[in-house]
Amino acid sequence: MFGISPLGWLHTLGSLPAIPLMFYMFARYGRIEPRSLAGVAYFFFMAVGGGTVFLVAHAPVSYGIGGATLVLLIAGFGVGFLPLGRLGRYAETIFLSLTAFLLMLPTVTEILRRVPDGHPFVTDLHSPLLLGAQGSLLVLLILGLSTQLFVLARQGKRAIR
Template identity: 80%
Template sequence: MFGISPIGWVHTLGSLPAIPLAVYMFARYGRIVPRSAPGVAYFAFMLVGAGTVFLVAREPVSYVIGAATLALLIAGYGVGRLPLHRLGHYLETIFLSLTAFLLMLPTVTEILRRVPDGHPFVTDLGSPLLIGAQAGLLATLLLGLTAQMLHLRRQGIVRAE
C-alpha cells in the first residue's frame, strides 16, 4: 500500500506519534518541553523516525534532513543541561521547533506524493502545490518561532541581564 516497504512502515509508524505530541505541547505549553512526559515520548519517536530515515531515503536531501533532525534533537534536549540559564530556554525552543518543522516537511511531501494511492496529488518535486505546502510550513515555522520568543520573554524566562 502506497509503495511503502516494511522498513518504511517502521519509519512512518515509528515517527508518526511525534506529530500529535508536538501539536499537544505547542498548544499546551507554547513549545516542546523536553522534561515532560510528552517531551520524553516525542524524543523517542523522533529518534525512531530520524534514525530510520537513512534506511528508507531515496532523495539525497533526506539524508541531510535526517542528520539535521538528529543533531537538533540532541542539541535541544542537551542544551537544558548546560549552565546557559535563560539563553538555554531560547536555544531549546528554537532547536526543538526546528525538529518539528523537519518532521513535517518530509511528511507533507510524502503525503502529497503518495495520496491518493495510485493517483497522487503531486508527481513532481517542483509542483506548485508541493512548493506552496512547503512554503506554508516555512511561514508557520517563522511565525511560530517569533510567537514563542515573545512568549518566553513575556514570561520572564529570558530577560536581558
C-alpha cells in the same frame, strides 16, 4: 500499499506518534517541552524517525534532513543540562521547533506524493501545490518561532520584576 516497503512502514509508524505529541505540546505549553512526559515520548519517536530515515531514504536531501533532525533533537534536549539560564530556554525552543519543522516538511511532501494511492496529488517535486505547502510550513515556522521567542522574552521580563 502507497509504495512503502516494510522498513518504510517501520520508519513511518515509528515517527508518526511524534506529530500529535508535537501538536499537544504546542497547544499545552506553547513549545516543545522536553521535561514533560510528552517531551520524552517526542524525543523517542523523533529519534526512531530520524535514525531510520538513513535506511529508507532514496534522495540525498533526506539524509540531510534526517541528520539535521537528530543533531537538533540532541541539542534541544541536551541544552537543558548546561548552565545557560534563560539563554538555554531560547536555544531549546529554537532547536526543538526546528525539529518539528523538519518532521512536518517530509511528512507533508510524502503525503502529497503518495495519496490517494495510485493517483497522488503531486507527481512532480516542482508542483505548485507541493511548493505552496512547503512554503506554508516555512511561514508557520517563522511566525511560530517568533511568537515563542516573544513569549519567552515576556516571561523573562516578568521574572525580573
